[in-house]
Structure formats: C-alpha cells, structure tokens
Amino acid sequence: MSDSQEHADWTHVYSGKVRDLYVPTELLVDDDSWTGDPLSLSPVVLVVATDRVSAYDQVLSPAIPGKGAMLTSLTRWWFDQLPEVPNHLAHPLDDRLEALELPEVPAELAERGTLCRTLDMFPVECVVRGFITGGGWKEYQETGAIGGYALPEGLSNGDRLPEPIYTPAWKAPLGEHDVNVSYERTVELVGEVVAEQLRSLSLEIFARASEIAEARGVILADTKFEFGADRSTGIVTLADEVLTSDSSRYWDAEAYATAATPELRMASFDKQIVRDWLSANWDQEVSEEPPTLPHEIVEQTAAKYRELLDRLTAGA
Template structure:
C-alpha cells in the first residue's frame, strides 16, 4: 500500500492511508535513549503527504497526481490563518532542529517538519451542515452522535449551529468508529476532552468565516490533536481543513441549486466517494475497484480549484 521512499538522512517509521512519517536517521549518543519505538523517541518527525487517496477507510488506486503538494500547501496556509491555535510545525529557532539532514528536494513540496506529539486517538469531527454519514444517521435516529436535531431536516441543510461529533481513530486497516462525547472523556479525560471540543468548534467557526468570504461553504471537517511533549499543550496536528479532511461546497451553487446534488457542488473528494459508492458494495473482503482516469483528473482539478479559491481568491 505504501509508496514511501528512502530519504537520505531520514528513516521511514510509519505509513498511514495518506501520509508517510520519517525520523532523523542519526541516533542519540546514549543508545539507552534509543530503545523502543523510534517515533516515540524522536523529538521531530518529517510528515510527507503522498498522492494516495482514500475513501470509506480504503486506499484507492491510482493516486491523484499532485495531491500531496496541494494538501501540504493548504495545511500550511490554514496554520497561518489560525495563529491563535498551537500547531505542530517545528519552529526555525527550535534547538531540536540542530544537525538535522535537509528535507530532500524530491518531497520538499509535500513535507512538513514537525514536533512529535503524543497524539490523542480521537478524530474531532465538526459538522455545520447535514450530509454524508451524518445524514444517514439522522434519517435513522433523528440524531448524530447522540445529539438530537430538529425534525424535518433535508440532505444538505444547514444545522442550527455547528455540532461536535467525535470518532475513535482506528488502527490502519480498521474502520473509524463514531463515539459519544462521554466516550472521549473515558479515553482522554475530562479536561482534554473539553479542550478538544472547544478548540474544534472554535477553529471550525473561524475557518467557516474565511471560506464564506471566498464564496465557499465549509460543510464539515475533522481535526486531530496531540499533547506537546515539552509543555503538555493541546496542539493541532496532521492535515488541516484540506479537501481530504473536509467538505467544501460552492456558495453560489448552494443558494441556487434545486436539488441536493446541485446545491452541494463540491471542492473535495466527493467525486471519488460518489463514484465508489455507485461501483462498489463496500465489501471489505474485496479490493475497491480502480478509479477511472476521468475521476482522477476531475478530483485533481477540484483540489487545485479549492486551493486557488481559498489562497488566491479566484
């Protein structure tokens, strides 16, 4: 599944659905400090976004050309828009960067040098609109994640206010599981659980305002956080507000569209989700079908269009 490559001066330690992680190849002078998990022992990690694309918890083929660079550029841009929120980028003046190998040119456009965090096993999902798996759950129960919603809502409707519906982040190869807020308290403690909820809603609200100024609707998104190993501060990590982790809709289409399909004109990987849902029964015993060339091309175009709309105002 992984297309991780060898990088001079760096050791590959992990591959997720989309990202590959590397730590410095050099080890501390004291070998006793370098036992166990190298990612756990390292103070920095090189996060490299691949061009792989996933949907319904499966990595698909082929990859989306240029996707890794798009995700990285957009994540960096969002970090700049959210200066009040601590993030995991390594500071240039940080002493932990001394003596590190340079980021190889082959991955520079899709790599971020980050401080290692103790990650929380929670996907912090925020929904401003009713769609996707939330729509399915609402149809069945009238609620999402245990949060009761008004009766009579339709697919694509704006919610009265954004809601926080966390998920347990499953190991690679397993399905993430929607959980209640009370379950997050059991997993990470009441103080951290409340910080995750408050930060997620705060970031979503600010990002929605920025997107709206550019003619976009941020329908929903998910965040990941970890604890800074030096300070314990809850810190925003991984990709942020990208078309992989979020649903973006065209604002004008939402107002003028006569059907949910026209209203929810997307700038994300909904094209992939829709094609896969129509051509695969999501049987985990079978590999998902190969994406057609036109779906790959359309997805790449939509990703780039989102970057242009957000960062350039086009």
C-alpha cells in the same frame, strides 16, 4: 526519493492510506532487537502527503497527480490563518530544536513534506459539523439526532444546523474503523480537562475557518481535527492535516443557494467524484479488488482539489 522508501538521512517509519512518516535516521536506535515506537525517539517527524487516493478503505490506482502538494499547501495556509492556535510545525527558532543538526528535507519532497514536532497524540478524532449531510444525515433520519445531539424535526439533507456540533470519534488501531463516541467517552479516554479543551478548540477553529471560507464564496460543511500534547509543555496542539479536501467537506456557496437538486447543491471539492464512480462501477461482493480509476475521473478529481486551493488562497 519515491514514496515509502528509505533515504540516507531519513528513515520511513509509517505509512497510512495517504501519508508517510519519516524520522532522522541518526536519531534511531541502531539495534535490531528494539521494537518500540520510533516516533518516541525523535523530537521531529517529516510528514509527507502522497498522491495516493483512498475510498471505502481501499487505496486506489492510479494516484491523483499533484494531490499531495495541494493538500500540504492548503494545510500550511490554514496554519497561517490560525496563528492563535498552537500547531505542530517545527520552527527553526524553536530552542528545543535548534541544538539538533537536522537533515535537510529532500528537494523532491519539499512541496509535499512538512517538518513537525512529535506530539503525544490523543486517540480522539475531533469532528465538527455545521451542516447535516453524509453519515450525520443518515443518523438523523434514523434517530432524530447526531452524536447524541437532538435536532429539530424536518431538516433536509444539506441544511445548516442551528449551531455547529461536536461529534467525536475514537481513533481505532491501524486497519480498523474509527468509532463514533459520546463526549462522555472522550472524558474517559483523555480526562475531563483535555476533553473539554478538544471540544472547545475544535468548535472555535471551525467557527473561524467557516468565516474565512465563506468570505471566499465557499461553505465549510464539516471537518475533523487531530490534536496531541506538546511533549515539553503539555499544551494541546493542533496536528496532522488541517481543513483540507481530505479532512473536510466544502461546498460552493453560490451553487448551494441556487442549485435545483441536492446533488448540485452539495457538490464538494474533494474525492466524491471517485466515491460516486466506485459506487456505480464496483461490486465489492464480486471483486475484492477495486477497479482502476479512469483517466477522466482522475483528472476531474485533481481539478476539484486545485479549484478549492485556488478559491481559498487567492489573494491571501
């Protein structure tokens, strides 16, 4: 089964820039007039990480070989490192699922597909920053703060923050940009109790993950989490990809401590190579379509994904 295609036992119901979602075909309503959310009908969803790569809101060509399997492997590993945090994995012994005769995950998707319980997702992207860089650095230069958090004067790009900060965003509808929001706005979106749970869980997970990463010579600079409510219990549950190269910014600890330039200091284990190449080779005012990625850029990016996976999981 290739990406975004139907399968006898699984029906494709959604595609993002990188992920495809499938639900068991037999659980769907066989009625062409029905236009509801198919995820509301199924207690499980098959989340498939593709090899697609996106930058500047564009899906690029060619894909990064092996990327989907590496992201899935890293997410599974992080779930194992965080056993105290409820997550959306569908466990075979879950009494809410054992009565269902779920179809097998197709063999060709086994390395990239994760069988998960469907949740009622919260419209909040939970961003945690331990270092100042990226969009946070730009905001700090303009306002002296990030997400409403006033920061000390004189910080440089890449500096460690006095303590990690929680800077949420509103998850906009498909095709629109997410919008940075205040914590008070998240209270309006999900209620005070859930908003506080999202903030505290995000900071706790970030702190634990940072310890694990730094023990392996890797710095977790920032990341984003997504959560939903368990449909049976209401428990706030960690979902989607977790602490991967696509959702997080990681740096090499030795390079961070010794590199002579900010670029080398903050060289990340992700698709920054792709972004940098596009910035230098694509004028969006001249062409709406991005250029094809050169073979060497694709290979270098794949190598960065592989290096992070190996660094974090070696010996674990």
